[in-house]
Amino acid sequence: MPRLESLAIPNAVATQPASLDYYPQTQLHDRQPIEDNLETQSPQLHYDLAIVGGGIIGNTLALALQNSGLRVVSIESQAQSISISKGRAYVLSVLSGKIFEGLGIWNRILPHVTQFSQIQISDADYAGVVKMYPEDLGTAALGYAASHEVLLTALQSQLRSAQNLTQMCPAQVTAVEYSQTEATLSVTTPDTDTPVIIRANLVIAADGAKSALRERAGIATSGWNYWQSCITATIEPEKSHQNIAYERFWYAGPIGVLPLADGRCQVVWTLPHEQAEALRDLPADEFLQQLEHCTGGLLGKLKLDSQRWLFPVKLMQSQQYTAQRLALIGDAAHCCHPVAGQGMNLGIRDAAALAEILVAAHQAGEDIGSDAVLKRYTSWRKPENWVILAFTDFLDRMFSTSILPIVIIRRFGLLLLDRIPLFKHLALRLMTGLAGKLPQVAR
Numbered sequence: 001m002p003r004l005e006s007l008a009i010p011n012a013v014a015t016q017p018a019s020l021d022y023y024p025q026t027q028l029h030d031r032q033p034i035e036d037n038l039e040t041q042s043p044q045l046h047y048d049l050a051i052v053g054g055g056i057i058g059n060t061l062a063l064a065l066q067n068s069g070l071r072v073v074s075i076e077s078q079a080q081s082i083s084i085s086k087g088r089a090y091v092l093s094v095l096s097g098k099i100f101e102g103l104g105i106w107n108r109i110l111p112h113v114t115q116f117s118q119i120q121i122s123d124a125d126y127a128g129v130v131k132m133y134p135e136d137l138g139t140a141a142l143g144y145a146a147s148h149e150v151l152l153t154a155l156q157s158q159l160r161s162a163q164n165l166t167q168m169c170p171a172q173v174t175a176v177e178y179s180q181t182e183a184t185l186s187v188t189t190p191d192t193d194t195p196v197i198i199r200a201n202l203v204i205a206a207d208g209a210k211s212a213l214r215e216r217a218g219i220a221t222s223g224w225n226y227w228q229s230c231i232t233a234t235i236e237p238e239k240s241h242q243n244i245a246y247e248r249f250w251y252a253g254p255i256g257v258l259p260l261a262d263g264r265c266q267v268v269w270t271l272p273h274e275q276a277e278a279l280r281d282l283p284a285d286e287f288l289q290q291l292e293h294c295t296g297g298l299l300g301k302l303k304l305d306s307q308r309w310l311f312p313v314k315l316m317q318s319q320q321y322t323a324q325r326l327a328l329i330g331d332a333a334h335c336c337h338p339v340a341g342q343g344m345n346l347g348i349r350d351a352a353a354l355a356e357i358l359v360a361a362h363q364a365g366e367d368i369g370s371d372a373v374l375k376r377y378t379s380w381r382k383p384e385n386w387v388i389l390a391f392t393d394f395l396d397r398m399f400s401t402s403i404l405p406i407v408i409i410r411r412f413g414l415l416l417l418d419r420i421p422l423f424k425h426l427a428l429r430l431m432t433g434l435a436g437k438l439p440q441v442a443r
């Protein structure tokens with residue numbers, strides 16, 4: 001059997017084009033291909049933990065397990081040069097910032113993010129605007145806007161020095177098999193003919209919304225596809241964004257405008273599918289005219305600075321977060337509506353919570369892949385994720401309608417939110433993640 005170090009897997013070989021499909025999917029085979037490979041000369045490697053998916057969430061877990069004494073392998077199918085190049089920015093919550101600080105990468109991230117000076121929430125053409133300031137939460141910040149590239153680069157740079165981590169990238173898990181005592185994965189890489197066989201006590205599915213590992217384990221999901229799609233684009237505004245994050249609700253769906261560190265803004269605009277498609281296909285000047293109208297001219301004249309990307313929007317919660325020798329994190333476990341920018345933040349919390357549970361179990365001499373250990377993860381994260389999934393669904397449905405009684409109720413709700421500091425404080429605690437159970441790394 002080869003020593004771990006002898007497995008030469010190049011780090012940044014571009015083998016696949018960047019996927020425009022937000023929910024890419026791999027097909028996983030089952031027992032037979034693994035048995036075939038075992039009979040051939042496939043190299044076999046042993047780890048405590050195999051993380052499948054080296055996106056932001058899989059890498060956050062890998063980093064949280066640094067210096068844990070656990071032997072970890074991370075397997076990512078896209079070359080690093082490709083996976084960092086998603087031209088997207090996210091709302092990063094206060095709690096996610098604290099988690100990254102605890103993991104020692106905040107100083108790499110902070111210089112490249114925008115710290116919100118204010119969040120403004122408004123309802124279509126209704127004059128009242130709810131303004132939220134850091135003082136309303138009692139923290140130095142209300143949240144941040146961070147690009148995918150900044151987050152993933154910071155994680156990848158820090159992971160290079162992790163002694164307990166082997167990174168296989170680009171490499172793809174193509175088959176998986178679970179037993180009482182371990183999981184066996186078959187992993188193909190571009191530069192070897194025979195797949196590598198990995199044996200691990202626990203497999204983590206961080207392989208995104210269309211998780212093949214989740215499907216292979218037969219874990220059902222609950223949820224629905226929304227009637228809306230979401231357009232994202234980067235714009236250059238005439239007026240300064242003043243580090244204000246805007247969420248403006250229209251009857252067709254919400255528009256989020258995120259202030260980016262270089263003065264530009266990212267727009268996340270949700271609309272019914274046909275309208276979203278039509279808007280994507282409009283000439284740029286007509287698209288911008290509509291955007292200027294729908295943002296109430298807040299940022300003056302707008303210039304389009306990117307392509308317009310279209311994403312389907314869905315709510316999904318896995319019925320189980322774990323199965324035999326398997327745990328799901330991030331989009332593999334749940335997806336939500338992009339309103340209020342919650343999805344990735346939930347995944348970061350999953351990763352921090354799971355790492356804390358696994359390290360404690362390892363230190364106590366427990367089997368990290370046992371049902372007893374995995375149950376602790378489910379009972380920590382599943383109820384909290386349900387709350388946020390329900391919150392984003394409520395926001396979208398409550399505001400994406402012109403039914404008069406609902407319009408009256410929600411405008412009254414906005415008035416209360418604006419006038420009653422306790423309501424503002426509670427809403428902000430929910431949106432920033434501070435209302436849930438804090439992982440130790442963020443305390």
Ligand SMILES: Cc1cc2nc3c(=O)[nH]c(=O)nc-3n(C[C@H](O)[C@H](O)[C@H](O)COP(=O)(O)OP(=O)(O)OC[C@H]3O[C@@H](n4cnc5c(N)ncnc54)[C@H](O)[C@@H]3O)c2cc1C
Pocket residue numbers: 022026052053054055056057058075076077078083089090091092171172173174206207208209212230232268311329330331332338340341342343344345346347
């Ligand atoms: C328009 C839009 C705006 C959003 N805005 C926000 C926001 O502001 N704030 C926020 O918190 N969230 C936001 N989200 C949600 C956020 O994008 C996701 O929650 C987050 O990216 C999920 O990360 P992940 O690592 O779980 O999954 P992914 O990013 O999908 O990563 C999965 C990784 O697994 C790899 N992989 C898959 N199968 C295999 C395999 N078999 N072998 C090896 N590797 C494999 C893939 O290559 C990929 O790199 C938004 C989403 C959308 C669509």
